[in-house]
Amino acid sequence: MPVLMASSRRELDSQQFPWPILLAAPLLAVFLQAYLPLRYPRLDVFDLPLLVVIYFSVSRRSPIAGTLTGAVVGLLQDGVTHQPVGIHGIANTIIGFLAASIGLRIDVDNPVTRILMIFIFTLVDSFLYLVIVRHLIAEPLAWSWMHQIVRAAVNVALGLVLFAALDRTRLRG
Amino acid sequence: METFLERYKNIMVLSAVLLAQFLGLAMQVRTSAARGSDGKGVRLLRYWVVAMMSPPEKVMSHTGHGARGFWGNYIDLRHTRDENQALRAQLNQLRLEQAALLEDAKQGHRLQELLDFRQKYIYATVPAQVVGTSGSDQSRILTIDKGSKEGLKRDQPVITPDGIVGKLVEVFPHTSQVLEINDQTSGAGVLLEKTRMRGVLRGNAYGQPQIINVLPDDRVKPGEKVVTSGGDQIFPRGLAVGTVEKVVSDPDREPYVDVVLKPAANLQHLDEVLVVTQTSDQLPAAVQRDLAKSEAAGAEEMEMQRASDILAEKLPGLQDPNAPKVEATTNADGVDLRPLKPLPAAHPDRFSPSEVRPASQMTPGKASVITSSARTNELLNEGAQPVKRAKKPAVTPDKAPDGAISTDGTTRPDATTKPAPHQNQESFIIPGTATGPDRPLLGPEKTSAAITPAAGAATREQHQ
Numbered sequence: 160m161p162v163l164m165a166s167s168r169r170e171l172d173s174q175q176f177p178w179p180i181l182l183a184a185p186l187l188a189v190f191l192q193a194y195l196p197l198r199y200p201r202l203d204v205f206d207l208p209l210l211v212v213i214y215f216s217v218s219r220r221s222p223i224a225g226t227l228t229g230a231v232v233g234l235l236q237d238g239v240t241h242q243p244v245g246i247h248g249i250a251n252t253i254i255g256f257l258a259a260s261i262g263l264r265i266d267v268d269n270p271v272t273r274i275l276m277i278f279i280f281t282l283v284d285s286f287l288y289l290v291i292v293r294h295l296i297a298e299p300l301a302w303s304w305m306h307q308i309v310r311a312a313v314n315v316a317l318g319l320v321l322f323a324a325l326d327r328t329r330l331r332g
Numbered sequence: 333m334e335t336f337l338e339r340y341k342n343i344m345v346l347s348a349v350l351l352a353q354f355l356g357l358a359m360q361v362r363t364s365a366a367r368g369s370d371g372k373g374v375r376l377l378r379y380w381v382v383a384m385m386s387p388p389e390k391v392m393s394h395t396g397h398g399a400r401g402f403w404g405n406y407i408d409l410r411h412t413r414d415e416n417q418a419l420r421a422q423l424n425q426l427r428l429e430q431a432a433l434l435e436d437a438k439q440g441h442r443l444q445e446l447l448d449f450r451q452k453y454i455y456a457t458v459p460a461q462v463v464g465t466s467g468s469d470q471s472r473i474l475t476i477d478k479g480s481k482e483g484l485k486r487d488q489p490v491i492t493p494d495g496i497v498g499k500l501v502e503v504f505p506h507t508s509q510v511l512e513i514n515d516q517t518s519g520a521g522v523l524l525e526k527t528r529m530r531g532v533l534r535g536n537a538y539g540q541p542q543i544i545n546v547l548p549d550d551r552v553k554p555g556e557k558v559v560t561s562g563g564d565q566i567f568p569r570g571l572a573v574g575t576v577e578k579v580v581s582d583p584d585r586e587p588y589v590d591v592v593l594k595p596a597a598n599l600q601h602l603d604e605v606l607v608v609t610q611t612s613d614q615l616p617a618a619v620q621r622d623l624a625k626s627e628a629a630g631a632e633e634m635e636m637q638r639a640s641d642i643l644a645e646k647l648p649g650l651q652d653p654n655a656p657k658v659e660a661t662t663n664a665d666g667v668d669l670r671p672l673k674p675l676p677a678a679h680p681d682r683f684s685p686s687e688v689r690p691a692s693q694m695t696p697g698k699a700s701v702i703t704s705s706a707r708t709n710e711l712l713n714e715g716a717q718p719v720k721r722a723k724k725p726a727v728t729p730d731k732a733p734d735g736a737i738s739t740d741g742t743t744r745p746d747a748t749t750k751p752a753p754h755q756n757q758e759s760f761i762i763p764g765t766a767t768g769p770d771r772p773l774l775g776p777e778k779t780s781a782a783i784t785p786a787a788g789a790a791t792r793e794q795h796q
Contacts, residue, residue, distance in 0.1 A: 186384075192467035193475070194389055198396075200600040203469045222342035230349050238381025239464070240471035241501055241511055243364070244374050245357035247468075249350060256346045288470070295354075296361050299516060300470070301537030 174218040175330040184325065185211050185228065189235045204310050206281065208232045209251065210318045213280050214325055216255045217262035225262075229255025243296060250287035254280055268326075270319065277318040281311035369486070370502075379504050382475065386507045389463040390477055397461065397603070424629070431630020434623060453619075454568055456610035457491075458482055462602045463507075472515035472535060474498070476605060479506045487566055489608045495572035495596025496520065496560060497605050508607075512599055513573070514541045521563030522573050524591075527551045530561050531591070533573065539599075541574060543591040544582070552579055558593055568611055572596040 188207040196203040212232050216225030233251030237244040258280060265272055285307040292300045337344070356373075363371040370378070460482075464475035478484055480503050490497040490510045498518065502509040511518050514535035522533045522543060529552065531543035543558070556576045562569030574593035582588045615623070 189467070190385055190388060193385055193464045194392060194467075196465045196467060197393075197462060197474075197602075203465070203467060223345045226342075226346050226349055230353070234353075234377070235381055236467070238378050239385060239473065239475070240466040240468055241473050241509065241515070241517065242471050243357055243360040244377055245353040245360070248353045249357070252346070252349050252353065256342070260342075291357075292470075296357060301516065303537055306537075 174220075176215070176218070176328055177330060180325075180328045181215065184215070184328075185232045185235070189232065189239070192236070193239050204313050205317055206284070206310075206314055207317075207321075208236050208247075209254065209281065209284055210277065210314060210321050212251050212255050213258045213277060213318070214322055216258035217267040217276065218325075218329075220259060220262040222256050222259040225255035225259030226252055227255070229253070242292075242298075246288065246291050246296075249291055250284050253287060254284050257283070273319060273322055274315050277315045278311045281314045282307060285310070375502070378502060378509075382502075382504055382507055382509070386463060386475060386477070389475065393461060393463040393477070427626040427629045428633055430623070430626040431633070434627055434630070453612055453615050454491075454608050454610075455612035455614075455616050456608075457606040458484065458609050459604060459606055460490075460508075461604055462510075469539065470516070472498075472512035472518070472539060472599075473501075474510040474512060474602065474605075476508050476510055476607070477506070478607065479504045479508050481505050483609050484508050484607055485609075489567045489571075490605050491567075491571060491608060492597045492602070492605055494598065495574060496567055497597050497599065497602065499566050500607065510605070514539045514595065514599055519564065520567055520573070521561040522558050523561040524552060524576070525557040525559055527556070530563065533558075533593070536590070536592070540577075541593045541595055543593065545585060545588045546579075546591050548579075548587060548589050552576060552591060554578060558591075568608070 185208065188211040192205070192207045195205075212225070212229045215228050219225070229251035230248055233246075233248035234244060236247040236251070240247075258276070261276070265276075267273065267276070289300065289302055292298050293302075360371065360374055363374075369375075458478055460476040460478040462474050463477050466473035474497075476490075484500060484503050486500055486503050488500045490499060496513060498510045498512040498515070499520075500508050501511040512535070513520055513533055516535045516537070518534050520533040521530065523530050524543075527549065529546065529549065531546050533541050533543055536542050546552070554576050558573040558576065560567040560569055560571040560573055574595040577592045577594045580590050580592060582590050614620075
């Protein structure tokens with residue numbers, strides 16, 4: 160476990176990104192999430208917007224920025240669904256806050272950390288979604304935890320590639 | 333105070349953002365419960381998001397469509413000529429089949445009018461291209477590139493030639509959102525084709541459409557077709573929905589079961605869809621023209637068939653009494669592949685047509701009608717009784733006697749009979765003959781060449 164924790168000041172520094180990347184990446188993630196399943200329906204198991212929220216939240220290490228990033232991306236996701244606006248918004252807001260809070264304590268560049276982080280946050284996001292839909296707005300929702308575990312595993316694989324690609328956009332201090 | 337705010341600012345921001353969203357969510361649920369649709373604020377947010385996402389989606393979609401179209405329409409044209417010929421042949425065949433079914437359809441319409449039943453036909457559609465999805469496996473939404481400017485309205489049905497897709501839930505000026513039938517919040521009235529059971533269709537967690545709250549019934553089998561019932565006032569009656577895939581028990585609502593369907597339309601790969609913008613009691617003019625064309629083609633085919641049968645009567649030698657029997661065949665889907673034309677003779681008749689005199693020359697009570705046949709004499713001696721038949725109309729297909737004997741010496745079970753030139757002619761009831769114990773033996777003039785498809789179908793059922 161100590162391996163996963165930040166061991167140097169450098170590992171705890173917040174990462175800076177060019178503002179076009181901060182603006183375009185979430186939008187591109189929401190767009191691809193809406194467009195790709197049209198051509199490849201199986202790709203709807205991915206959650207690109209959630210991965211982007213996790214990445215920017217843990218990298219910037221600012222709970223407020225993470226909260227706002229999660230809220231904006233979640234509301235954009237809700238806009239293209241038929242569900243009430245706020246379901247993904249609330250879930251992603253909480254994920255953004257938690258990811259940024261954890262990013263203050265652990266080494267987020269470590270691949271093992273990333274695997275655990277993405278897996279757990281994806282499951283937490285699913286749990287929040289379930290609670291909101293089934294218990295908060297009381298809509299019928301069939302659920303399979305096995306499907307959610309598979310979904311989390313698939314997102315881990317995508318997340319590792321995506322995080323490595325986004326690492327290249329960081330501003331070098 | 334400053335320290336408190338500084339210390340808890342993260343939590344406070346989080347709480348404020350969450351509180352705002354919770355309040356918004358509560359208001360939406362309340363509004364949609366009261367109105368059945370989103371409020372203005374939510375609709376505005378959706379509009380902005382869709383307006384932001386749809387231009388690049390349209391560009392990507394049209395680019396891909398254009399590239400595929402260029403390849404398919406200008407480059408990859410191998411086998412097009414053969415395919416064209418095959419399609420023409422298929423079209424002709426379908427025209428004949430359509431003509432054959434037209435009579436049944438007309439009869440159905442007459443009965444519907446008698447019952448004051450109003451059938452809705454799809455009168456006008458708007459083709460649209462699918463440019464996006466919701467991106468979530470919990471919300472089955474499609475975005476199409478047509479909106480209110482093209483005449484679309486909320487709740488209009490969206491279909492493909494294969495089957496129904498969903499209905500419009502949000503209509504913006506240039507785009508619309510379609511709620512697919514496999515979404516968990518969708519609902520459509522459906523009808524099982526064979527068992528005539530009605531139900532409500534909606535999606536399950538795995539994106540499969542299913543009929544919910546169905547009482548267990550052994551008659552519901554996989555493969556049964558499901559069509560729209562028209563009860564939801566959205567989808568016109570009789571559109572294909574899918575086929576039954578399996579029946580599963582519903583653990584939450586015992587003893588009800590859910591009937592899981594395989595959708596007729598390929599919901600996973602939709603490129604183009606049709607939005608039904610207008611329905612009518614009358615068939616569209618184009619369809620009426622097409623039906624008239626098919627009817628004419630069918631009449632022409634019937635005329636040719638009749639002419640060939642008359643020729644066969646005149647030249648009985650052209651008929652092969654030992655023609656092979658056509659076996660009943662069905663393909664893997666259970667579709668009957670047998671032709672609509674009448675089946676060949678089941679077995680050769682014992683009476684030679686050349687030895688039978690025309691009905692006009694027959695005399696009631698005289699045994700000399702078929703005296704040249706030793707076998708007939710034998711039968712007559714066994715108790716043939718002449719029967720005077722009163723004026724009798726042509727035998728209708730559903731009343732056609734089994735085993736009507738044709739002039740070519742063969743039994744034609746599916747032949748209907750025309751009125752004979754002389755209605756008051758005799759016929760003989762010969763007990764124990766091939767025509768049955770108490771059925772009239774028909775003379776050559778009474779055997780008709782007019783074969784109706786309905787009669788053929790009736791015969792096929794008899795054969796089965």
